[in-house]
Amino acid sequence: MKEASPAKAYALHLGVIALLFALSFVLPEYHHGLLARIMVLAVFAMGYNMLFGYVGLLSLGHAMFFSAGLYGAGLAVIHLGWSVPAAFAAGLACGALLALVIGVLALRTSGVAFMIVTMMFAQVFYLIILYFAAWTGGDQGLVVPQSARVLVLGDTSLGLTNPTVRYMSALVLFSIVLLVALVIVRSRYGRVLVAIRENEERTKMLGYDTFSNKLAAVVVSGTICAASGAAYALLFGYVGSTFASVQYSILPLLWVLLGGAATTLGPLIGTLFMYYVVDITSGYTSAYLLIVGIALILLVLFFPRGILGTIRQRWLGWLP
Amino acid sequence: MMPLLTTKGLSRNFGGLRAVDGVDFALMPGEIRAVIGPNGAGKTTFVSLVSGRIQPSSGMIVFDGGDITNLPAYARVRLGIAYTFQITSVFANLTAYDNVALPVQRTLTDGRSKGAVYAGAMAALERTGLADRAHMPAGQLSYGHQRLLEVAMGLALKPRLLILDEPTQGLADSEIDNFIGLVREIAKGATVLLIEHNMPVVMQLADRITVFNAGRILAEGTPEHIRANAEVQDAYLGTTP
């Protein structure tokens, strides 16, 4: 039961954060850079997991929330010359607003219709980015100038292109989102979300306005994904329409399925594992997406709980 | 005294079928009211209309002096109408504790202390005798215990009107005796509307009985009155002497 081991759960999560911190000083340069990217994308996966894992809503359109943050932050820097914190906030705001609108519409449907509707809205978002190529750079994308990617804190200014600053920024974002996710899923609100996943009709009859609760979850999920996108634009300096394509809606689903849906650390494990597998395969073949396809089918067929989900079921029941 | 619940001309059609047909109904506070009738008489449809799970085709529903006809189900629950399902629908993958904590945390208005949820949930489990099984997943409880958990969830909402839809279905005789005690206990603080097929249970518990047939109210009165009513015998008990 959840209440039994709060200390253990927090200790584990803080331990993971400490480990990631320590890795910064020992990893070789290539893997150091890769891990920074993985932490940012794991935030995307955590945002996805908030909706898919805990509320049971399978969206096929989360690329739009990620790219809302990506373009919101990136374009604010490129066209408006905003500072890094202001651009990051702009990315978050874009994601939250988009999630609110999409949520109000898409939550009128459920199940398969919800999956298709979210996929279609994301497709519209993707096409809009292509259509306004004059501002967005179309499928070429845009580079966020290095000179603008500087975080000014009082007297010190940190260049986000510096590998250590980049790694630590990614780690800070990851840690905050991880702990926020942990607090949410252990809260009363988290309990309501799980109840909606298990039996929405029953939850209504306990006096819960399930629509509002689901809408709030969509907004939280969309905002977290937008945070990941905004960080990606600012840390890695590129915005492009690939990140809005359907492939980037499928990837977080894959990462979460692999790591374990409805587990707080599953998204990190899934992203880490899959990112490395794809990175290694793409060295050998241009058809590296084959791995994505095979992984999806194997997971759905034989391993629906994912890595952490299975561990929790078999051995560690207290895992959040 | 003002009735807690009244319905006026309440109707619901399914296609051409009038499942509930112009029902005028009144329930006084503190009462235990049983609703009986043959299968397909519209009992479950009627309480579903009251709880807001389905919308009426026409008519109105008044609860505690306010028109609730157009309120969504969750808002009616918040006003104090709790509904326990005919087919047990506890959250099978959650623990018994979590099942009860959900309604408890809903009723807490301060929304702060964790202790309050724990105390409230354990109290509801104690009342139904499930406290020692708090940490078991609800799906692993025995059928009888799942029915009790269902009632515990209803209780935890601190309802003013508790609707029990065939609560004793599938229970053993010993469990039924406990159950009758539990309902009497509940009735001290709430009005109870009970759909029940088991006539001994109805006769022991009900202050008044409403008999449904073909979507309409056929008769209404005290248990003695209903037992003596020839029309009811004919329609429901099917044993015209």
Next chain:
Amino acid sequence: MHFGPHLLLAALEGLVTSAVLALTALGLSLVFGVMRVVNVAHGEFFMLGAVLAWAISTAISGHPALSFLAALVLAPLIVGLIALVSERLVLRRLNYNPEATIVATIGMLYIIQQLALTFYGPEARPVEPPFSYRILLPWFGYSGYKLSIIAASALLLVATWFVLTRTKIGLVMRATQYDSETAQAFGIPVDRVYAGVFALGAMLAAVAAVLIVPISQAHYLMGQDPLLLSFIVVIIGGLGSLRGTVVAAVLIGLSDGIISVFFSPTLAKIIATLLVAMVLVFRPQGLFGTASR
């Protein structure tokens, strides 16, 4: 050219698009209607049909009509077989759970597409049409082959309709669609019906692709647009409704050309996709279909 003939030309082109779209979408619609499975890999079966048509027609030397005919028969059969195997290996093991099968068919999409990239390559390749007769209308000449696509598609649609409504196979399929548990209880081999329907759905997409490939080209990414358009058609026409599917396909096919005249293709796609998403949000049963259960 005057307005009248211009419109006629646009209408003919639109009908060719509609003809292919109707077959593809019908496959998607059948699979959803009977099995309640949303097959995201449907576009890849379409692509596979075109790629196989290229492979078969290059392997068989001789008159183009002969090699094309071989492709028209063999390519759908091979695609049907692949669909059958994937249905047995994957979908059946998932008990046709709607959400799990969507994820699985996304996986199939990537596998088929990436295997095509590996073995067929990234090039776009043409297939020679079986005949190059031009019909001379008073105002312009028009490809006889394109007209034969419309005829072939109409024939196949009528045949499918006949099978669905007038034969025992159709009855069995409709019974399964209506209530698979009861059908099972009445001795209908629901399991085999599902396998057959999934293969049939894929074959319809493959036939459509073989028909269109002489006037378009075979490419490993060509499945994306037919998938999206089929979704649009099936949603507008009502999920699982045959008549609605055909009506919607003609509507979309005809308007596709006309909309593209006034708007940029991207804007046309944005508007169409957004409209369809809104249909799904506010009228989930489609514009023509009756409420799906």
